[in-house]
Amino acid sequence: MDCKNTELYIDAILDNELSVKDNLEVLSHIRSCSDCKEKWDLNEETRAELKIFVGSIKASKNLQKEIVKKNNYKNKRFYFRPAFISACMILMLSIGFFFNYTYLQFPQLHELHNVVDYQLISNDIELLSKHIGINLNKEHLSAFEEGMFSPHGAVNINRPFNKDIKMITLKNDKGHKISLCFLPKGYKISNLNKTQVNGVTVHHGSKDDFHFAYWESKVMDIALVSQDLNPIEMIDLAEPLINEV
Amino acid sequence: MFSWLKRKSFEKLIQVHLDSLMQLAYMKCENRELAEDLVQETCVKAYNSFLKKHEEIKSPKAWLFKILINTHIDFTRKKHLSIVELDTVDLEDQRDNSNVGDTAFFYKDLNEALKELRPEQRILIYLADVDEHSYKEISELLNIPIGTVMSRLYNARQNLRKLLAKKGYTKESLEVSR
Numbered sequence: 371m372d373c374k375n376t377e378l379y380i381d382a383i384l385d386n387e388l389s390v391k392d393n394l395e396v397l398s399h400i401r402s403c404s405d406c407k408e409k410w411d412l413n414e415e416t417r418a419e420l421k422i423f424v425g426s427i428k429a430s431k432n433l434q435k436e437i438v439k440k441n442n443y444k445n446k447r448f449y450f451r452p453a454f455i456s457a458c459m460i461l462m463l464s465i466g467f468f469f470n471y472t473y474l475q476f477p478q479l480h481e482l483h484n485v486v487d488y489q490l491i492s493n494d495i496e497l498l499s500k501h502i503g504i505n506l507n508k509e510h511l512s513a514f515e516e517g518m519f520s521p522h523g524a525v526n527i528n529r530p531f532n533k534d535i536k537m538i539t540l541k542n543d544k545g546h547k548i549s550l551c552f553l554p555k556g557y558k559i560s561n562l563n564k565t566q567v568n569g570v571t572v573h574h575g576s577k578d579d580f581h582f583a584y585w586e587s588k589v590m591d592i593a594l595v596s597q598d599l600n601p602i603e604m605i606d607l608a609e610p611l612i613n614e615v
Numbered sequence: 616m617f618s619w620l621k622r623k624s625f626e627k628l629i630q631v632h633l634d635s636l637m638q639l640a641y642m643k644c645e646n647r648e649l650a651e652d653l654v655q656e657t658c659v660k661a662y663n664s665f666l667k668k669h670e671e672i673k674s675p676k677a678w679l680f681k682i683l684i685n686t687h688i689d690f691t692r693k694k695h696l697s698i699v700e701l702d703t704v705d706l707e708d709q710r711d712n713s714n715v716g717d718t719a720f721f722y723k724d725l726n727e728a729l730k731e732l733r734p735e736q737r738i739l740i741y742l743a744d745v746d747e748h749s750y751k752e753i754s755e756l757l758n759i760p761i762g763t764v765m766s767r768l769y770n771a772r773q774n775l776r777k778l779l780a781k782k783g784y785t786k787e788s789l790e791v792s793r
Binding site: 427 | 750
């Protein structure tokens with residue numbers, strides 16, 4: 371082993387990349403040659419200093435925190451988004467469902483007819499009409515009176531964000547009942563027959579056990595509902611009322 | 616594995632190798648601030664990759680180093696980074712009154728000598744001399760043949776020695792500086 375070869379091998383020894391046999395051979399030369407020994411020492415020293423110097427470069431304490439924060443945020447954002455969107459959609463659907471069925475949709479006429487918890491029970495039509503805020507008098511209900519139907523009770527069905535529904539119930543001594551409903555404009559019942567009464571189109575029909583008749587006035591829709599009288603009978607009774615209220 | 620468990624094990628992994636990553640990044644960027652940015656970016660990429668294929672990672676440190684090296688390429692392209700100035704050393708103004716043997720000045724000179732090396736030589740020196748990777752590992756990490764690793768490493772070391780010698784450092788002065 372000469373000095374030139376030894377120089378080439380010094381790094382390989384320090385890198386632990388030389389075989390044991392070559393290792394021993396080179397080290398033996400280094401021990402006997404002061405020039406090579408100096409090169410060996412210089413390389414070893416440089417390497418040691420480099421290790422100390424570069425090894426002294428440490429990540430700041432904040433760096434790890436920042437990394438964890440960044441990845442946590444990314445993680446949360448990744449999983450949070452779909453959860454957040456789903457929650458919003460569920461909330462919106464719930465609100466939509468709630469308002470649609472509870473507040474926005476008109477009650478069915480038979481549901482109105484079945485209302486029994488009257489806010490005011492009286493056979494005084496003026497008192498009842500005052501309660502619901504509709505200008506009704508005895509003349510309007512004269513045909514009902516002739517048919518032995520007299521006022522029984524009144525109710526205001528208050529609906530949030532929507533106009534109220536008002537109703538007066540009339541009964542005769544046989545227990546037959548007619549509900550006179552004052553509905554906000556836009557109440558539609560499909561598949562009904564039409565009849566002209568005093569120049570007003572009156573829609574009428576039956577569904578299940580209930581009979582209906584309704585017409586539109588300038589500010590509201592007015593409906594009659596009964597299980598006991600057919601639509602034509604109801605229209606006859608309501609004739610003075612049509613086009614008057 | 617649950618994602619939170621993966622996150623925890625990734626945090627542990629980073630905790631163990633963060634200093635090495637920082638050192639490699641420093642050797643790449645020559646600037647602490649940029650090095651920290653590079654490490655952060657590397658960790659974000661590593662985390663995404665870890666979530667998907669943590670089971671395939673055999674050598675976490677080599678895997679992290681590889682990501683850092685690739686991230687640095689993107690980083691340089693994205694931010695149009697050239698090699699920037701080294702962190703300044705506070706003792707700059709006092710140089711005239713000091714001796715070559717002073718430890719602080721030695722490290723400043725060593726830092727400057729490293730700066731004068733080409734980046735790929737710096738990385739080789741870091742991987743071989745500081746982080747003690749084998750030639751095979753370096754070859755895999757940098758995607759170059761072992762022979763190239765050996766010859767480039769030899770040249771890098773020779774250059775570093777010459778640069779230090781130019782600054783007046785000999786075996787004795789190095790021993791004194793320690």
